[in-house]
Amino acid sequence: MPNGSPRNRRLSALFWLGLLLFNYPILSLFNASVVIFGLPLLYAYLFGVWSLLILCLALAARRPPTPPLPDAPRQNDRFR
């Protein structure tokens, strides 16, 4: 998305990452009848990625710390 505050960019990036991890072909790598942590590999993977994604969303969606007041004249100086 061109709409670019850092938060928007972080969240959009997470969206694309999620889309990648939850789909073919990455997903097919985990499509095996193996048990891991007491769960079938596929489910362990899906729920694992899902949890991590939510964690990342929580971190990425936090309100950015209020930036110090910008110095208005400073911005113009760059072009002088």
Add this chain to the structure above:
Amino acid sequence: MLNAGVILFVSFAYMGLLFAIAYAGDRRADAGASIISNPYIYSLSLAVYCTAWTYYGSVGLAARNGPDFLPIYIGPTLMSALGWVVLRKIIRISRIHRITTIADFIASRYGKSTVLGGVATLIAVVGIIPYISLQLKAISVSFLILNRYPDIAMPTHFTEVPVLHDTAFYVTLLLVIFAVLFGTRHLAATERHEGLVAAIAFESIVNLAAFLAVGLYVTYGLYNGFGDIMETAMADPAMKQRLTFPAQSGAWADWGLSIFISMMAVLLLPRQFQVAVVENVNENHLEKAIWLFPLYLLAINLFVLPIALGGVLRFPGGGVDPDTFVLTLPMAHGEKFLALLVYIGGMSAATGMVIVETIALSTMICNDLVMPVLLRPTFLSLYHRSDLSRLLLTIRRSSIVLVLLLAYTYFRFIGEFYGLVSIGLISFAAVAQFAPAILGGIFWKGGNQAGALTGLLLGFAVWFYTLVAPSLAQAGFLPMSLISDGPFGIGLLRPFSLFGLTDFDRIGHAVFWSMLFNAGAYIGVSSFTRATAIEHTQATLFVDVFRYSEEGESAFWRGTASAPDLQSLLERFLGREGAETALRRYAKRHHIDWDAAPKADAGLVDYAEKQLAAVIGSASARVMVASVVKEEPLELPDVMRILDETRQVIAYSRELEKTTSELKAANERLQEFRELDRLKDDFISTVTHELRTPLTSVRALAEILRDNPDLPAPRQEEFAGIIIKESDRLTRLITQVLDIQKIESGQFGWRFGPVDLREIIGDAVHTTRHLMQEKGIDLSLDLPEGIPTVSGDRDQLIQVLVNLISNAVKFSDGGAIAIRLGSDPETVRFEVQDSGIGIRPEDQDAIFNKFHQIKSSGRGRPPGTGLGLAITRRIIEHHGGTITVHSEPGEGATFKVTLPVSTGRNAPDLQA
């Protein structure tokens, strides 16, 4: 004991609790102490996404198809990540334009079109009614199963239960009452229902708690945790296979398409739009909802697989419908209170969905279907009626009754044919048809009404043909040959494998084709048709919503109205009190003395339209306001003015870009200047050095001659000779420096004329003959006849040749020099070849630079000023020609000069 009385009592007690919560919520809101204004309640209300389908159906799907139940929750998680970009924009647009339904959103975006609003409403109603009936079915079936406790029997022919003995019927009636009471309590400009949201949030908690309770019971009560269940299940090869994806070719695509329609559904389902957009109190609640809502979805899915596996293990043979495992598992183990809790949880999931969905649909039906028809000028009596607010509420309430009765009827007649999930997915596919019009509408200004309408209609038609028509055939309303042979026996048009596409499952197949037609028509038609002025205006307002202020009104409404007219218009729809409040609020905000204002300006007209839009939809609101406003037709200059701001921004950014590139260019020029400056410094220091060397020896020798008058004559003669030679060298050097300066500054007095190169070469050879003879160098000349003349400065070209020849002589001891002349139609070439020491490749470019003298190994300083070749090159370039050198060390060197045949004054100027 669990008899019908107990179950009914608990059911109705639960409904009573809901009423109480909703009532309390509304009371608190009226008192100004909102209990829903926090991100947690907001997130919980979003969880109305989880219906009875989630509650019962996920387990059924997991038991039948393994992982297929997950995309429905993964999709919303991904959409959550885009929530801050997409949903926030929709919320902001809807708030500014007082949009209350998804149909109104589409209508408003595409020029406040009544037709689009109506079409969108029809799609929503047709698509959603089965989904509501599914919830009623879940309530009915779960009651019938629980009622048989402790037996476990699947209710068969449950639709043959007389209506008056059917729990679902009474629950439906209660839901009607709830929706009417808390969904249409009053007509408010905001259309927010605080009590309703509070009740929905409560239902989400009950729903989750009950499901987690069963999950924990099955996983840790019946088994020893996840590992235990999995191990037991994996022992069975058939079940083991179900835990992975099938090897079928379209499985991954189906999975991806499921994620896609769930993403769309969580944004576009009418109930999601209601809770996420309309009931949103504060945009910033999204910050937390973005991760809390997916967390809820994750939690409610944790135990789906264990319950499904537990159910399959407990009820082998398929006698028990997997959709009921959540309920039948506790029952089979005699846990009647848990079973009752499960039943209540399922009811909460179902009722929450039904209530919100029904209210959202009724608003749509009222605002986008009924009002546009009723408000047509042909219905004159209604058009001029003084108070329409009662009528509006009546229409809303009738719509609620209608929707729920339709859903109940559908459930009674058709509901028995379907599993829980397939109906839900069919509805998802239906609302996904809104995706191009809405997502395109908020990010792409080019989308217009014709495109949106064509897309919606085509997409809906394909959806209907690929999903609904076959089910009608299966239910006996259409011939079965439609499915097996296609319509009129055309095999390519078979609804489950349209155009021969067979790799997808039915939902994936329908989604693929309908979205392709929908989005394709939307983009295609939009690109090839023109939008009207109002479409342009709305497109700009929607897409650039964050650029305009919260109340960016007056800039976009034109025309004025008399204030009393406007007030009476508002009174007709909002009631006397509502209109008064709304207008006072406006007057206060804009510091207007309302009682003294006879004319309503554009700002007020816009404000009034938006107040009306909240109540009757944007399309009708526009019609109504237009009836009292002396509207001046929107003309081109106005559109231009509207677009002007956009253009200014573009112009500004172009300006900025230009400035940046200018700065860059200036910087580059500065670098060039610095380089030139450095070269000049080098030049001066070199010249100084070159001048000083002969000067020093002249001076030293002159001093010797002065101080030693008695020096022998031959010595004196020798020293004087050196002085003369060095002075000559100095003169030559100074001449050359002056020449090169003149050439470079363009002040050299060129005298151009036709020049015969054979003659030139002859003259130059004559001048340098004695040099060659001194060193014993053989000269061979190859000067063919018929060489065309070139236009040039005769003296300077002779100088070039003298320079090249003397250069060749300098670096040769004996050996031979060959001069060859040649031509083709466009150029004349000559080359001077020597058999001297040659030039190293790394020096070949540099020798044409000023004062470059090759530091030859062990031979000391070569003779010459170091300016000869530099001057030569400048002269050649001034004639529009080129000079190159080819050489191998030890093999001699060949200088090749090419001059254009008709060169002359049009030769390129020398670079500074």
